[in-house]
Amino acid sequence: MPPKYSREITRPIALGDSLKDQFRTSPCEHACPAGNPIQKMQALIEQGDFAEALRYLHAKNPFPGITGRVCPHFCQDRCNRGRYDACVNSRALERAAADFAAETPAFRRRPATGKRVAVAGGGPAGLTAAYFLALLGHDVTVYEAHPVLGGVPRYGVPDFRLPRDVVDREVGRVLETGVRARVNTVIGRDVSFADLRSAHDAVIIATGTPRENSLPVPGAEAAVKAVEFLRAVALGERPPMGDRVVIMGGGGVGFDCAFTARRLGASEVHVICLEQAGAMRAPEEDLIQARAEGVRIHNGCTLSSVRARDGRVEGVDYYEVRECRFDERGSLELVPVPGGEHTLACDTVIFAVGLKTDLDFLGPDAPELTPRCWIAVDERQASSVPGLFAAGDVASGPASVAAAIGSGRRAAFAAHAFLTGEDAPVYAVDDEGRIEPRPDLAGRDEPYVVPFEEIYGVARYEKSEPPVPTRSDALSFEEINRGYDADQARTEAARCFHCGHCKGCGVCVDDCPGYVLELRHTDQGDRPVVAFGDECWHCANCRTSCPTGAIAFHFPLRMQV
Ligand SMILES: Cc1cc2nc3c(=O)[nH]c(=O)nc-3n(C[C@H](O)[C@H](O)[C@H](O)COP(=O)(O)OP(=O)(O)OC[C@H]3O[C@@H](n4cnc5c(N)ncnc54)[C@H](O)[C@@H]3O)c2cc1C
Ligand code: SF4
Ligand code: SF4
Ligand code: SF4
Numbered sequence: 263m264p265p266k267y268s269r270e271i272t273r274p275i276a277l278g279d280s281l282k283d284q285f286r287t288s289p290c291e292h293a294c295p296a297g298n299p300i301q302k303m304q305a306l307i308e309q310g311d312f313a314e315a316l317r318y319l320h321a322k323n324p325f326p327g328i329t330g331r332v333c334p335h336f337c338q339d340r341c342n343r344g345r346y347d348a349c350v351n352s353r354a355l356e357r358a359a360a361d362f363a364a365e366t367p368a369f370r371r372r373p374a375t376g377k378r379v380a381v382a383g384g385g386p387a388g389l390t391a392a393y394f395l396a397l398l399g400h401d402v403t404v405y406e407a408h409p410v411l412g413g414v415p416r417y418g419v420p421d422f423r424l425p426r427d428v429v430d431r432e433v434g435r436v437l438e439t440g441v442r443a444r445v446n447t448v449i450g451r452d453v454s455f456a457d458l459r460s461a462h463d464a465v466i467i468a469t470g471t472p473r474e475n476s477l478p479v480p481g482a483e484a485a486v487k488a489v490e491f492l493r494a495v496a497l498g499e500r501p502p503m504g505d506r507v508v509i510m511g512g513g514g515v516g517f518d519c520a521f522t523a524r525r526l527g528a529s530e531v532h533v534i535c536l537e538q539a540g541a542m543r544a545p546e547e548d549l550i551q552a553r554a555e556g557v558r559i560h561n562g563c564t565l566s567s568v569r570a571r572d573g574r575v576e577g578v579d580y581y582e583v584r585e586c587r588f589d590e591r592g593s594l595e596l597v598p599v600p601g602g603e604h605t606l607a608c609d610t611v612i613f614a615v616g617l618k619t620d621l622d623f624l625g626p627d628a629p630e631l632t633p634r635c636w637i638a639v640d641e642r643q644a645s646s647v648p649g650l651f652a653a654g655d656v657a658s659g660p661a662s663v664a665a666a667i668g669s670g671r672r673a674a675f676a677a678h679a680f681l682t683g684e685d686a687p688v689y690a691v692d693d694e695g696r697i698e699p700r701p702d703l704a705g706r707d708e709p710y711v712v713p714f715e716e717i718y719g720v721a722r723y724e725k726s727e728p729p730v731p732t733r734s735d736a737l738s739f740e741e742i743n744r745g746y747d748a749d750q751a752r753t754e755a756a757r758c759f760h761c762g763h764c765k766g767c768g769v770c771v772d773d774c775p776g777y778v779l780e781l782r783h784t785d786q787g788d789r790p791v792v793a794f795g796d797e798c799w800h801c802a803n804c805r806t807s808c809p810t811g812a813i814a815f816h817f818p819l820r821m822q823v
Pocket of ligand 2: 337352356
């Protein structure tokens with residue numbers, strides 16, 4: 263068989279991982295939990311078209327300004343270019359699309375369906391579900407306990423990593439689709455879950471993991487909870503914390519507390535964590551920042567008590583741990599290092615030791631829960647109760663903003679199918695800006711993920727390093743990472759290999775010795791086509807010269823025997 267080309271998308275796709283014309287794809291797109299069309303974004307940014315890049319992103323993700331800043335960049339960790347010189351900085355490019363796009367045309371709502379949907383929780387998962395449901399024509403109301411929408415990114419992630427006006431701008435776009443919001447409304451207190459169910463045709467639960475764990479140690483009641491502390495600061499409070507602060511917990515939340523404490527004036531900040539150096543849960547960039555800001559990390563240790571007098575913290579006792587193991591009952595057992603006990607004087611102790619769901623509001627027709635008290639869902643986010651869907655951390659346990667967005671989008675389309683019976687494998691944005699079913703674009707199988715070894719034409723790329731985004735090292739609440747400027751973004755976007763998606767370079771056409779292929783000029787760019795398939799030599803020159811690995815080539819049976 264002559265070559266088959268795996269092509270780039272030519273219109274924004276809202277749902278559908280398997281596309282007929284895109285049967286090969288990149289590890290970055292495969293790894294992105296939000297489903298971002300990363301390669302289309304890179305191609306458009308390379309051309310300087312930030313607005314169109316943002317329009318394509320918005321078909322999958324209403325919050326690219328947020329994920330473009332705080333996502334742990336699953337895409338970059340899998341980037342094929344990382345095996346060549348350095349990975350493409352896709353996260354910074356996503357942010358550039360969100361920041362530099364001039365006003366992009368908003369998508370338009372489909373005609374009203376007359377169906378009412380309640381979304382419980384106004385974080386990334388709930389708002390993403392609300393955005394897609396509104397665009398699909400439903401009447402959507404979000405119920406949010408806090409006075410502001412946005413969830414943890416709005417009141418948990420500190421301003422120096424994610425400025426709140428970025429969150430507010432993107433939440434504003436969601437509301438522009440016609441989503442209604444009732445803030446300061448706690449489900450289970452201000453409105454019962456049973457009333458919510460009876461007043462709506464479908465309900466999406468996206469209440470996250472609002473409860474914080476504590477530690478069973480003496481004096482624990484004098485410690486402050488991490489998210490409670492971060493929320494108070496995000497809402498404008500400046501809690502007195504003294505000079506010396508100890509944080510128990512070495513994940514990203516613990517370091518957010520540490521950097522916030524430094525900015526509130528604490529001169530000595532300690533992070534105590536069970537993990538050994540080199541095996542910490544916090545992202546590498548947090549560890550670099552910790553060194554730069556003088557945060558001291560005590561690895562392989564845990565607290566034995568908080569010393570407090572009359573409710574005022576005076577210090578902590580902690581010890582070094584030689585081994586962590588689970589006993590016969592499944593409880594965690596910590597084996598201390600003999601003589602490894604220490605005391606630290608401090609004024610504030612913060613516990614950043616994990617989050618859990620709070621589903622007391624569910625009542626009698628509660629859906630099935632997992633053993634860890636998350637809502638059990640299928641791959642489309644449907645719970646065990648018909649018409650009830652769950653998305654985000656409430657269904658997955660603590661995860662990431664990108665994962666919350668991906669699951670919120672899946673939940674919206676599943677609820678749409680439940681409400682209307684319309685259930686296509688692919689939804690795309692039409693020329694009018696509406697999200698419409700496009701079963702004709704669907705592929706049969708999951709796309710093949712092209713590994714680095716199949717970018718046969720890799721030698722065509724010059725080795726290069728990504729440009730370095732500017733940073734501020736001030737100990738203030740100003741955003742630290744300032745991102746790329748527009749020129750840097752275009753330079754970086756050009757480094758993408760476009761793994762598995764044809765970029766129309768024409769190399770295969772030039773290298774075909776049988777003159778079987780042609781490069782056609784279309785309004786979507788240049789496209790190679792098989793013009794004289796019967797004359798193909800089956801030499802596979804096209805395949806081995808393609809610098810994107812976009813060609814599938816099956817040798818005819820007579821050549822295989
Ligand atoms: C401090 C901190 C820093 C983080 N940093 C990052 C990061 O850098 N990158 C990253 O990808 N992820 C990060 N995460 C994780 C990320 O924020 C979450 O995975 C994500 O926010 C989950 O989205 P969600 O919509 O499921 O839940 P949430 O964001 O928690 O939103 C749930 C919403 O539901 C509301 N709610 C809860 N109960 C009720 C009720 N009964 N009635 C009405 N409303 C209710 C809550 O007020 C909240 O607004 C961080 C988490 C924390 C705590
Ligand atoms: S959301 Fe995360 S994984 Fe997806 S493109 Fe952005 S940075 Fe990469
Ligand atoms: S080179 Fe481009 S397409 Fe390939 S994995 Fe990296 S960012 Fe994705
Ligand atoms: S060589 Fe160029 S034109 Fe041919 S398939 Fe690969 S990317 Fe497309």
